[in-house]
Amino acid sequence: MRRAVFVDRDGTLIEDFGYLGDPDGVREIRGAREGLHALREAGYAIVVVTNQSGVARGVFRESDFRAVMESTEHLLGPFDAVYACFHLPEGTVAPWNRECDCRKPLPGMILRAAEDLGIDLAASVGVGDSIRDIAAYRAAGVRPFLVRTGNGRENAPLLAWQGFPDVEVVDDLREVAGVVLAPPPEPQDESPGTSGEPVPVSAPVVLDRAELARLLDVERSVGRTVVLANGCFDLLHVGHVRYLEGARSEGDVLVVAINSDESVRRNKGEGRPILPAAERAEMIAAFRCVDYVTIFDEPTADDLLRALRPHVHAKGTDWRAEDVPEAPTAREIGARVAIVGDAKTHSSSSLASRARGA
Numbered sequence: 001m002r003r004a005v006f007v008d009r010d011g012t013l014i015e016d017f018g019y020l021g022d023p024d025g026v027r028e029i030r031g032a033r034e035g036l037h038a039l040r041e042a043g044y045a046i047v048v049v050t051n052q053s054g055v056a057r058g059v060f061r062e063s064d065f066r067a068v069m070e071s072t073e074h075l076l077g078p079f080d081a082v083y084a085c086f087h088l089p090e091g092t093v094a095p096w097n098r099e100c101d102c103r104k105p106l107p108g109m110i111l112r113a114a115e116d117l118g119i120d121l122a123a124s125v126g127v128g129d130s131i132r133d134i135a136a137y138r139a140a141g142v143r144p145f146l147v148r149t150g151n152g153r154e155n156a157p158l159l160a161w162q163g164f165p166d167v168e169v170v171d172d173l174r175e176v177a178g179v180v181l182a183p184p185p186e187p188q189d190e191s192p193g194t195s196g197e198p199v200p201v202s203a204p205v206v207l208d209r210a211e212l213a214r215l216l217d218v219e220r221s222v223g224r225t226v227v228l229a230n231g232c233f234d235l236l237h238v239g240h241v242r243y244l245e246g247a248r249s250e251g252d253v254l255v256v257a258i259n260s261d262e263s264v265r266r267n268k269g270e271g272r273p274i275l276p277a278a279e280r281a282e283m284i285a286a287f288r289c290v291d292y293v294t295i296f297d298e299p300t301a302d303d304l305l306r307a308l309r310p311h312v313h314a315k316g317t318d319w320r321a322e323d324v325p326e327a328p329t330a331r332e333i334g335a336r337v338a339i340v341g342d343a344k345t346h347s348s349s350s351l352a353s354r355a356r357g358a
Ligand SMILES: [Zn+2]
Pocket: 085, 086, 087, 100, 101, 102, 103
């Protein structure tokens, strides 16, 4: 059985300008040619696996894809095989506008290639610039590498959040070849602190909106239900805990949006917040039920709902579903409003005044 290197195309082999249908737009990414050459010389089959939903979206045709691929192969080839997924359920062009098992993060293309070409997946590697690539390689059982070309640089810090804290991150395909083809290291003496225990990865505490939106695309694409909760969380109390746990139980992934210092001041007056946003965010991020935290500055969560498109918008029991200010926006994006948490009233404001009187 052969070993293979599976490679993503856009952002890994050639520059990613989005929906490339023009062979004259092909620009080689640094290190790709040298990396592929070294791996090919070492006996690895070169297999391109690429999502090309531009076909289902009607942005370009299959023949345009083939022309771009020919131009890519002229620069970087020869390739042993090319697998492309043209599907997208929300696309407009038949027969590609349907669910499939090949669109990454699903591993269909890799598994098919293994069968077609007789590839030993456990001895193979996969290279890409996105979390979808990494998820597909993991699912297929090949050794994944994230390259810092294309979107890789911005995706690298998100690996831990996505459950891939141990994926190797390298500059480009040349470095992949260097790592894969390096002679195995000499066995090291067992010394304290190198017990092979996984090193805890500290994930970023607060994500900006664009970064979070990208992550939630991945969450949705693997079928997870996304819940959005929001609040000031100025002085934590048990009502907050019950609200967040209730929110989390409405889905699989809980995003908490925290009011900025300025927006707390606007809502609650001078003297608030007591704690700065970065500290409030750090505490909320430490909750077991919370997956992602972001800070927002607007008076309501309407813009956040449009940007993040959660399946569920969870509000506390101080709201009635019909009075939730974001209800029309939730309806517009197809999100359900859920009222969750403890029916008893707890409040940071009364806690603050009691503390002041103490
Ligand atoms: Zn497909």
